């Protein structure tokens with residue numbers, strides 16, 4: 001892999017958050033080697049930098065200034081920041097608001113050119129899908145384009161319309177259902193006429209731990225209780241990545257060379273293989289062709 005994009009159509013179903021969690025998961029050593037970039041390309045402005053304890057600069061705005069005479073991968077990397085606690089994750093915080101968003105639109109085409117390189121692993125948050133979308137260069141360069149939606153009727157109708165428009169432009173959008181579900185995934189796949197590749201639960205406490213954004217939780221992330229608390233949300237994210245792998249849209253990076261294993265190591269590896277196989281089975285079951 002390569003580039004994945006995440007968009008929404010209606011409300012705030014958690015597109016930015018899911019994009020970040022996917023990047024965080026891909027950047028973890030268990031998912032292979034090499035960094036993963038997370039780019040906040042939403043023209044309406046970025047949301048996550050304050051929650052991650054990052055500054056606005058370097059970010060998309062400073063990158064636009066630096067890239068006036070041409071964008072290269074090195075220039076891109078030099079405008080990233082690394083959030084504490086997520087080694088391997090390199091974030092390009094978004095612009096301050098729609099005014100700056102309009103001014104850096106040209107940069108998205110340049111980014112699409114750089115991110116088409118399959119050796120770069122990146123997730124781009126593209127914000128709300130617009131009919132005259134300037135981000136289509138990024139979507140065209142992507143291995144998969146996810147659209148996050150609630151499963152209320154209005155959201156599903158908007159999603160269906162977006163899927164239809166994108167299909168006519170030659171792009172496939174894959175649906176992720178967020179929040180409490182009132183419809184089955186088969187119904188969602190039928191209603192949106194798209195492939196549903198997963199679900200993501202609303203879990204504010206787990207999210208606060210994963211973003212390490214709540215000061216009251218300082219020290220909490222290292223405990224077993226906090227790991228358990230985040231398992232469900234992390235499992236949703238892993239299942240989405242497995243769905244993408246199953247469909248060939250995501251090639252995992254090379255897994256780090258295994259150290260020599262003793263008996264305990266072998267038992268741990270066996271347990272890891274079993275849990276991966278289970279996650280993969282669950283992911284396949286979640287893939288519904290609409």
Ligand SMILES: Nc1ncnc2c1ncn2[C@@H]1O[C@H](COP(=O)(O)OP(=O)(O)OP(=O)(O)O)[C@@H](O)[C@H]1O
Pocket residue numbers: 008011012013014015016017018042047127128200201202203204205207233
């Ligand atoms: N899985 C989740 N569990 C709990 N809270 C969540 C989850 N995902 C998102 N949220 C919260 O919901 C709010 C909106 O999330 P987010 O900014 O990711 O949505 P969005 O779809 O990107 O919205 P926008 O259209 O404004 O870009 C935020 O307060 C975020 O913390």
Ligand SMILES: [Mg+2]
Pocket residue numbers: 015016017042047125127
């Ligand atoms: Mg957003």
